[in-house]
Amino acid sequence: MRISLQLLLVLLVFAISSAYTSDLEVLLKLKSSMTSTWDSGLKDWDPSGESTSPHCFFSGVACDEDKRVVSLNMSFHNLSGSVPPEIGLLNKVENLILAANNLTGRIPAEMANLTSLKILNISNNMFMGNFPGEITLGMTQLEVLDIYNNNFSGLLPTGLVNLKNLKHLHLGGNFFFGRIPESYSKIQSLEYFACGGNELSGKIPASLAYLKRLKYMYLGYFNSYEGGIPPEFGSLTSLEVLDIASCNLSGEIPASLGHLKHLRRLYLQMNSLLGAIPHELSGLASLEHLDLSVNQLSGEIPGSFSKLENVTLIHLFKNNLSGPIPQFIGDLPNLQVLHIWGNNFTSELPANLGRNEKVTHLDASSNCLTGSIPQDLCKGGKLSEFILMNNFFSGPIPEELGYCKSLTKIRLMNNTLNGTIPAGIFNMPALTIIELTNNNFSGELPSNMSGNALERLDLSRNGITGRIPPAFDNFLNLKNLLLDGNRFYGKISEEIFRLKFLSGINLSTNNLSGAIPTSISSCTSLTSIDFSRNSLDGEIPSGIASLKNLGMLDVSQNHFSGQVPSEIQYMSSLVELDVSNNNLSGKIPASGQLLAFDDSSFSGNPNLCPPHNMSCQSLVNSAQASSSHGYKCWHSIRKLLVSIITLCLLSIY
Amino acid sequence: MAAASWPWTLSASLTVTLTVTLVSVANGNSEGDALYTLRKSLSDPDNVLQSWDPTLVNPCTWFHITCNQDNHVTRVDLGNSNLSGHLVRELGKLEHLQYLEVYKNNIQGSIPSELGNLRNLVSLDLYNNNISGIIPTSLGKLKSLVFLRLNGNRLTGPIPRELVGISSLKVVDVSNNDICGTIPTSGPFEHVPLNNDFPSSLGPTGKLVNQL
Numbered sequence: 001m002r003i004s005l006q007l008l009l010v011l012l013v014f015a016i017s018s019a020y021t022s023d024l025e026v027l028l029k030l031k032s033s034m035t036s037t038w039d040s041g042l043k044d045w046d047p048s049g050e051s052t053s054p055h056c057f058f059s060g061v062a063c064d065e066d067k068r069v070v071s072l073n074m075s076f077h078n079l080s081g082s083v084p085p086e087i088g089l090l091n092k093v094e095n096l097i098l099a100a101n102n103l104t105g106r107i108p109a110e111m112a113n114l115t116s117l118k119i120l121n122i123s124n125n126m127f128m129g130n131f132p133g134e135i136t137l138g139m140t141q142l143e144v145l146d147i148y149n150n151n152f153s154g155l156l157p158t159g160l161v162n163l164k165n166l167k168h169l170h171l172g173g174n175f176f177f178g179r180i181p182e183s184y185s186k187i188q189s190l191e192y193f194a195c196g197g198n199e200l201s202g203k204i205p206a207s208l209a210y211l212k213r214l215k216y217m218y219l220g221y222f223n224s225y226e227g228g229i230p231p232e233f234g235s236l237t238s239l240e241v242l243d244i245a246s247c248n249l250s251g252e253i254p255a256s257l258g259h260l261k262h263l264r265r266l267y268l269q270m271n272s273l274l275g276a277i278p279h280e281l282s283g284l285a286s287l288e289h290l291d292l293s294v295n296q297l298s299g300e301i302p303g304s305f306s307k308l309e310n311v312t313l314i315h316l317f318k319n320n321l322s323g324p325i326p327q328f329i330g331d332l333p334n335l336q337v338l339h340i341w342g343n344n345f346t347s348e349l350p351a352n353l354g355r356n357e358k359v360t361h362l363d364a365s366s367n368c369l370t371g372s373i374p375q376d377l378c379k380g381g382k383l384s385e386f387i388l389m390n391n392f393f394s395g396p397i398p399e400e401l402g403y404c405k406s407l408t409k410i411r412l413m414n415n416t417l418n419g420t421i422p423a424g425i426f427n428m429p430a431l432t433i434i435e436l437t438n439n440n441f442s443g444e445l446p447s448n449m450s451g452n453a454l455e456r457l458d459l460s461r462n463g464i465t466g467r468i469p470p471a472f473d474n475f476l477n478l479k480n481l482l483l484d485g486n487r488f489y490g491k492i493s494e495e496i497f498r499l500k501f502l503s504g505i506n507l508s509t510n511n512l513s514g515a516i517p518t519s520i521s522s523c524t525s526l527t528s529i530d531f532s533r534n535s536l537d538g539e540i541p542s543g544i545a546s547l548k549n550l551g552m553l554d555v556s557q558n559h560f561s562g563q564v565p566s567e568i569q570y571m572s573s574l575v576e577l578d579v580s581n582n583n584l585s586g587k588i589p590a591s592g593q594l595l596a597f598d599d600s601s602f603s604g605n606p607n608l609c610p611p612h613n614m615s616c617q618s619l620v621n622s623a624q625a626s627s628s629h630g631y632k633c634w635h636s637i638r639k640l641l642v643s644i645i646t647l648c649l650l651s652i653y
Numbered sequence: 654m655a656a657a658s659w660p661w662t663l664s665a666s667l668t669v670t671l672t673v674t675l676v677s678v679a680n681g682n683s684e685g686d687a688l689y690t691l692r693k694s695l696s697d698p699d700n701v702l703q704s705w706d707p708t709l710v711n712p713c714t715w716f717h718i719t720c721n722q723d724n725h726v727t728r729v730d731l732g733n734s735n736l737s738g739h740l741v742r743e744l745g746k747l748e749h750l751q752y753l754e755v756y757k758n759n760i761q762g763s764i765p766s767e768l769g770n771l772r773n774l775v776s777l778d779l780y781n782n783n784i785s786g787i788i789p790t791s792l793g794k795l796k797s798l799v800f801l802r803l804n805g806n807r808l809t810g811p812i813p814r815e816l817v818g819i820s821s822l823k824v825v826d827v828s829n830n831d832i833c834g835t836i837p838t839s840g841p842f843e844h845v846p847l848n849n850d851f852p853s854s855l856g857p858t859g860k861l862v863n864q865l
Contacts, residue, residue, distance in 0.1 A: 456714055
């Protein structure tokens with residue numbers, strides 16, 4: 001490519017003037033142009049002092065024997081403004097690192113004079129406009145060009161394709177558009193090529209397959225290519241990482257990728273790839289991470305994948321895969337993460353899954369899996385995520401999992417699991433969520449429970465029985481407690497309301513009896529209370545009005561008696577109230593918040609007079625709390641007597 | 654900075670984490686995405702939104718969120734949570750939302766008109782914040798609304814006539830704002846007590862007293 005006359009002139013001028021402007025003066029000019037007044041990062045760039053070439057002792061600066069700057073690292077100094085053209089005078093500089101600042105503006109053409117450059121890193125700034133690839137024409141020694149994460153736009157620069165030593169080219173995280181140039185295949189020295197996170201389009205050039213030294217290729221994210229993965233990529237035999245994720249790829253995964261013997265990471269997720277997973281991919285002998293998730297792949301997991309001895313991570317979630325999960329998955333010696341949720345996998349989990357003592361994350365949710373939970377899942381004591389929801393698993397939770405102290409999440413809802421929940425599950429130091437909703441768990445909860453990490457405990461819709469253990473107050477960070485739809489009996493333990501962060505409690509549809517503990521009024525974090533459908537009795541505590549954030553209160557279908565506390569009218573946060581189908585009595589004040597609820601909130605209480613109901617007002621004496629039929633009888637008789645006496649008195653007159 | 658939130662880094666675990674993060678972009682859970690958009694536009698010094706993890710398939714295990722059995726969001730309970738920042742129009746996508754409780758915070762900006770799309774909404778509680786702008790007329794579409802409490806903000810403009818068409822309204826409070834114009838007196842407003850004091854610029858007859 002021809003250098004323009006203008007550029008030549010600029011270079012000439014600088015070649016001449018370099019004799020008159022020392023590197024020291026250039027550095028001071030850089031400092032004054034690019035530092036903000038309050039930044040102290042370059043405080044030591046002080047020209048005074050005894051040394052004849054003080055600049056060689058500036059931080060981030062290194063000189064050669066001739067006191068010329070050969071290395072300049074100004075990263076993380078909060079620099080701003082643009083790079084002044086004087087930078088082109090540092091023609092001996094080999095390493096120029098301006099990364100991680102707030103520099104803006106365009107790249108000065110004078111940088112073309114930096115012909116000694118080996119490393120040019122201007123990443124993580126806000127440079128804009130085209131990237132002038134032609135400034136690299138003279139940089140014959142350039143090995144690293146890193147312009148990642150700026151605001152460059154326009155087409156990808158082609159001025160650099162004749163560089164013979166370029167190993168690392170990072171153009172990612174900008175706003176480049178258009179195609180990846182076919183001419184990039186000329187940069188035969190390239191080992192690392194990244195252009196992800198741009199606005200590139202068009203087909204991925206197959207000619208990139210000529211880059212035989214390429215070890216790392218990142219093309220994905222925010223780009224939107226036409227077509228699919230070039231099958232020619234199977235000849236990139238040095239490739240260790242191939243990342244073409246989230247960039248609109250279509251078509252099938254080429255079987256030829258199976259030739260990439262050194263490939264450690266294959267990331268093709270979040271595209272529109274279809275067809276089957278090629279069994280030839282079993283040739284990826286070095287593979288550690290396989291991510292094909294969020295595509296439209298179909299068919300089964302190839303049996304040949306049993307050869308992938310080095311695989312640690314398998315992401316196949318959100319595809320249309322089917323068939324069984326092959327037994328060899330349980331034999332893979334290094335498997336740590338298995339995320340296969342959101343497919344149509346059938347049959348059982350491999351019985352020996354976890355025996356490799358390395359499994360950390362298992363999510364097989366939303367499939368059609370059956371059978372029991374493998375007992376050795378936590379054999380290595382490393383299992384952290386254990387998620388099998390929305391399947392047809394049966395049998396119990398293996399006792400062994402009660403000793404799995406590494407657990408952070410257990411989510412097994414919507415299966416047909418049974419048996420008693422191992423006691424150890426309620427004594428885990430790192431467990432944040434236990435979600436076992438909608439299964440057939442039975443038995444009782446252990447009386448010893450603890451766990452400072454537990455925030456959500458959902459056991460709803462099972463057959464768990466026994467009393468609600470007081471020890472729930474040991475779950476110091478518990479925010480949601482859902483025990484509805486079980487067979488708990490006995491009282492609601494008052495200890496539960498000591499929890500400082502309890503926000504939602506649902507004990508509905510159980511066999512609980514006794515009164516609501518008055519300690520409920522101190523649990524001011526509560527926003528939602530559901531005690532409906534039990535055999536609770538006593539009165540609704542008036543202290544409930546101290547719950548300033550309570551939005552929902554449902555005590556319907558119980559045996560509550562007495563009055564509805566009139567304090568409820570002041571609970572402005574309460575937007576859902578149901579006290580229906582109890583034995584409440586008295587008149588409900590027609591004021592405040594209580595006006596908002598229609599009769600359905602109060603129905604099914606024969607002696608209760610809702611706020612809007614005019615006809616029952618005269619029948620019920622609101623001044624007296626009454627819970628027994630006999631007492632009400634006396635009230636009616638008293639009223640009758642008063643009426644008779646009044647009538648008599650009137651008739652006398 | 655450019656659109657640089659993509660994982661090219663060499664770190665394995667970071668790549669894995671970010672891989673999973675970006676699932677939320679593609680997995681189509683619009684309710685979780687809408688709420689996550691809300692999270693990003695709120696300032697949350699007490700970390701009440703810490704559990705709002707967009708990599709989960711739905712927001713039903715997020716704290717302060719309640720779902721129904723079909724995993725649709727029915728309640729958002731963020732009252733008294735020390736939040737600031739502003740509401741987002743994406744809230745209008747929560748089609749099954751019944752209770753939007755964001756009272757007693759420091760929310761600014763205006764009420765998104767898209768809230769009018771929440772046809773199942775029973776309670777809209779935005780009281781005691783720093784919300785400005787007008788009361789959107791689109792709120793007249795909220796045919797299930799029982800509670801409309803916007804008091805204690807900096808709302809301006811009139812009370813929309815359209816609210817008269819909501820027969821379910823039981824509690825309306827727009828006091829302590831800069832509302833102007835007249836208070837409706839028909840439909841639900843016949844017996845709605847309009848709580849607390851009248852807005853300072855309105856007189857007991859409902860007519861504008863001091864035009865600002």
